[in-house]
Amino acid sequence: MPAPKLRQGEGVAPASSRRARPTIDDVARLAGVSRGTVSRALNGGRNVRPAVLASVNDAIAALDYTVNQAARNLARGRTGSVAFVISERQEHLFEDPNWGVFVKTFSRELRPLGRHLLVTPAQDTSEEQLLGDYLTAGHVDGVLLALPYDDEPLLSRLVASRLPTVVLGRPLGWEAAFSWVMIDEEQSAFDIVTHLVRSGRKRIATVTGPPDTSSGQGRLDGYARALGSSFDPVLVAHGDWSMQSGRLGTEQLLERGVEFDALFVGSDHMAIGALQALRDAGRSVPADVAVAGFDDSVAALMADPPLTTVHNPFEETAVEAIRILDDLMAGRQRSPHHVVLGTELVLRESA
Incomplete structure (x- = not known):
């Protein structure tokens, strides 16, 4: 035919x-x-x-x-890509507004450097294995790593590969091996809990972040140091940075039957859940329970009442991380570099 x-x-x-x-x-x-x-x-x-x-x-x-940028990068031995790896479950990743600040700032700072950002979560060990294979196979020029947990397998893969990496926060157990940018978590928590003490609160409870992260551990340590001999483990509940965990942690404290007239929550996002639990239990904020968060995120302003909190300089952290990573990728920096940024107490109606 x-x-x-x-x-x-x-x-x-x-x-x-x-x-x-x-x-x-x-x-x-x-x-x-x-x-x-x-x-x-x-x-x-x-x-x-x-x-x-x-x-x-x-x-x-x-x-x-x-x-032909791809050919140029190939000739120069670079990909033009930087990975932003977040050790977090996807449902938590997309509900927390702080990650949007990091993505926006990283992208803005990388653009003049001729690089673009790849964002990926690392939810569990099997996913970390696949991600480690990808990152160490030459697909990216550098890594920005957030929320690493204690003994996280990906950390050892990145060290062995010598891939330029900057960690947001202090990588527990790997402090000397990596460059990192952080705030003084312990001192910041100490300052805000001390504010609650000085305002006349007698029984101060807390819902912490994960204790196997530097942020969760540091904020719990600062809380305990501020209370000194008044520290009582029964007033401590643990969360995972999610809003739901803030609510569940507060419900656990209420169900224990212990009295408390103030609550320090490990993040503003978790504090939104804590406020809901207190409201459901008939507790007025701040009349019955003063509530303080951490981060000074958009969640703190949206809360009812607006949250007293610690200002966490996310944008400055992101800018410093890119500066260090660019130096590592260009060979201007060889050894790990560490930066600790300051925070500020922000007083609002909740405490």
């Missing part, structure tokens, strides 16, 4: 209408210069005479030439 005829406008375009993508050699030929001269012109024009640079630019415009 004869092949069907194609109507005009159908099928494959004729070869005469298809143009191959112009190459650097095409630019050099049209400009009447060497390939090396075009390369120098594309990389800033150093040691290229103005008249020659103008000829190269005219040729680029005439040919509509654009740099």
Whole structure:
């Protein structure tokens, strides 16, 4: 059977209408210069005479030439990508507004460096294994790692690979092996719990973050130090940074039947759940129970009443992390670098 005829406008375009993508050699030929001269012109024009640079630019415009960034990265031994790995379950990742601040700031800071951001959670050991294989196989130039847990397997993979990595927070057990940026979690928690003590609160409970993270551990330690001999383990419940865990932790404290007139919650996001549990139990905030959070996130302003909290400088943390990572990737920094940023107490209606 004869092949069907194609109507005009159908099928494959004729070869005469298809143009191959112009190459650097095409630019050099049209400009009447060497390939090396075009390369120098594309990389800033150093040691290229103005008249020659103008000829190269005219040729680029005439040919509509654009740099093949993938080929350039391959030649330079780089991918142009940086991975942001968050050790968190996906449902928690998308409910916490703080991660959006990091993603926005990382992307903004990487753009002028010619790099883009890949965001991925690491939810469990099997996923970490796959992620470790991907990261250490040359698919990214560097890693930003958030919320690492104690003895997290991915940490040893990253150390062994020598892949430039910056951790947000202190990687427990790996403090000397990695570069990291953090706040003084313990001192910040000490300051806000001390505020509750000085405001006249006598029995101060807490719902902490995970104790196998540096943030959870540090904030619990600061709480205990502020209370001194008044510290009572029965007034401690543990959460996992989620809003639901803040509510469940507060319900556990209420069910124990112990009296408390103040509550320090490990994050603003968890504190929203804590406020709901207190409201359901008929406790007024701050008349019956003063509530303080941590982070000074958008959740603190949305809370009813607005939360007294600790201002966590997320944007500054992200900027510092990119600065260190860029130095590591460029070879300007060889040994691990550590930065501790300051925090501020923010007083609002809840305490």
